[in-house]
Amino acid sequence: MKAEDDLMDALLKEQARNRDADEQLLEGIEKAIDEDAPKARRRIPAWVPLSAAAAVAMGGAWVHYKNRAAAPEVAYHHVTEQEDRTRALPGPRGKLPAESAAVESRELDTFAVEPESGMAALDRLEKADTFVAEEHTPGMDVPADSGAISPPAPPAVVKPMPARAPQGGSVPADGLANEAPFAKTDTTGKAGNIQSRSLSTGRSMPQPRMVPVPEPRPPLGEGILDRGGNTERYGQLVDQPWKSALDTPLSTFSIDVDTASFTNLRRAIREGRRVQPDAVRIEECINYFDYRYPAPEGERPFAVDTAITTCPWAPEHLLARVALKGREVEMNARPASxxxxxxxxxxxxxxxxxxxxxxxxxxxxxxxxxxxxxxxxxxxxxxxxxxxxxxxxxxxxxxxxxxxxxxxxxxxxxxxxxxxxxxxxxxxxxxxxxxxxxxxxxxxxxxxxxxxxxxxxxxxxxxxxxxxxxxxxxxxxxxxxxxxxxxxxxxxxxxNYFYLDGRGEAKRVLMNKLSGTLVTIAKDVKIQVEFNPGKVAAYRLIGYANRVLRDRDFNDDKVDAGEIGAGHTVTAIYEIVPAGVDAPDTGEVDKLRYQRKPTEEPEVELVESDDWFTLKLRYKHPEGDKSKLIEKAVKGEAVEVSEADKDFQLAAAVAMFGMKLRNFGELEDFSWDQIAEIARPSLADDPDEQRSEFVKMLKGMQ
Structure with a gap:
């Protein structure tokens, strides 16, 4: 015990000496980010090591690192640098409880100058190994020889980072990067000691030992992973059924511009958790991505676009896309807030x-x-x-x-x-x-x-x-x-509802999407589609499970619906069975016992038309009470999904991603890699690597 007490005293003294230096370094980093992000990338080292006191105060908590292979100097690429700092408060001698540590994490997003294609970005990302580790959960056990003083940490998934020298550094002989603390693992799965250096003295300090690599990740889509008292709560979703265009020609729903479901799913997938199907709101996954839809003209707050293609998972069916694009508002022209x-x-x-x-x-x-x-x-x-x-x-x-x-x-x-x-x-x-x-x-x-x-x-x-x-x-x-x-x-x-799974997403929502997040350009936006039974046998709306409205709600201005912000895009996808193709079960009921219809019931008279459907939208001015109507008839031949525009291909792939996570039977035989291939052409237009990371995530789920 005396040895442990002496070690703790020494570490706390070291912490006191380092605190001022840490604060100065953080202030410098913050200033560099604010002034010039590209310059910050050149100035800031690729990692900032944990101080010895920080590592002990965390007590075996794993820190997340992400490493990507270096791109050509002129290529556009995304570098994530993470700095972690722990300030330990005094606690019992020889022990620092979890509540005595305040941990701060920062990701610094910087970008190089010229864009490379999404394909090249994906290839580069696929070559990069990642170092992923999980934060500790209080109460979970670690081996007795872990060396942890604070609450123990759970097993972690660890992959060594590829060799890449930091500024002013070199690549060690074993080929592993020395940019950040990491564990070297041998064939027995035992973890070696890791070292970090004091910010002020540069001396190597002992760190907690890594625990053995755990079992492989569990399969996705099988309910939430039972891990240490998880109490996450999700609303129950009931997917839209197949409907007959003859018996139920109208489909009415409220728009949804939220994106929380996708980022929450991304977090769960990265952590290796099983995904609860009710956590998957397909429309929020689709609407997470930026699409290049035509901008509105004139005084209308948004433009409407439609397209029809073949269906990737059912070649005899079709997909119909309804897309809205909100008017952009320049930051200097936005109203005061x-x-x-x-x-x-x-x-x-x-x-x-x-x-x-x-x-x-x-x-x-x-x-x-x-x-x-x-x-x-x-x-x-x-x-x-x-x-x-x-x-x-x-x-x-x-x-x-x-x-x-x-x-x-x-x-x-x-x-x-x-x-x-x-x-x-x-x-x-x-x-x-x-x-x-x-x-x-x-x-x-x-x-x-x-x-x-x-x-x-x-x-x-x-x-x-x-x-x-x-x-x-x-x-x-x-x-x-x-x-x-x-x-x-x-x-x-x-x-709006957003889920922030990291600094990058916070920047995307609160900086890049600021005007759209705050400035509403239209409220109570409703969509109603009337299908032509002469062209459509059956249909179903993919997603929007908790956004469906009654048909009569469309014209009722007292019924609340979704809002659209400046620059927002909204996408909805229908699966359509063309007339003449066998339709799925649309839920017909048995013949009624206590009611009889006339024996010579007149047949429904169909209007001759080449339209697939008529699209109607209602919306209100943000401060208005009376809605306005937009109508558009949709006709034309369907094209192969492989020949559709890149935005359609991406939206179709994201819809399949959500359908598979929600256990749609039609996607059972589709692999994640096949879904990734449908999205891959969209990488040709991917300046922020948003699409590349989605495709890489799909391939990692294989």
């Missing part, structure tokens, strides 16, 4: 992928706003409170906001209902006519005190939306994510 952040600082938000990621995400958003904007911050745990009153974001206001964000700490139970009421009241008190008035709720959704009933929360957000204050929900974390609640209240609060 009145934003109230409602921040969950309860005990469930302690982990680095929750509160720490949230704080960094909020800082990015605040820095992108200006003196036109006003921001307030309300926090909630056991009780709610105001951290920052509504403040104009001039130079001094930004300093106040960033300081308030930096001081957020987690602890306590979750009185989300009270916090939501306070945030809405603050937004209403400072409402800007003609501006953006929005509450931004950031949480893992673990409401367990106060107004917790989902019905009560829905009523609350509906009332405030009717007064012009909309809601954006940002979801975080793993284990207790209340996806069902967050999706529901965002739908009824005239808002």
């Amino acid at each position: 009145n934003l109230v952040f409602l921040i969950d600082v309860s005990g469930s938000m302690q982990s680095p992928d929750k509160l720490q990621l949230l704080k960094r995400s909020m800082k990015m958003l605040v820095k992108s706003l200006d003196e036109r904007d006003r921001v307030g911050i309300v926090v909630y745990a056991g009780t709610e409170g105001v951290v920052l009153p509504p403040t104009l974001l001039d130079e001094d206001g930004k300093r106040q906001a960033l300081s308030a964000i930096g001081k957020l700490e987690s602890g306590g139970s979750t009185n989300g209902g009270a916090g939501l009421q306070r945030a809405y009241q603050m937004a209403l008190n400072h409402k800007r006519d003609g501006g953006v008035n929005r509450v931004i709720l950031a949480t893992d959704g673990d409401f367990n005190v106060g107004v917790t009933g989902q019905g009560e929360l829905v009523k609350l957000v509906q009332k405030r939306a009717a007064k012009g204050v909309y809601l954006t929900v940002l979801g975080f974390g793993t284990g207790n994510l209340n996806d069902a609640l967050m999706e529901q209240i965002s739908n009824d609060g005239n808002g």
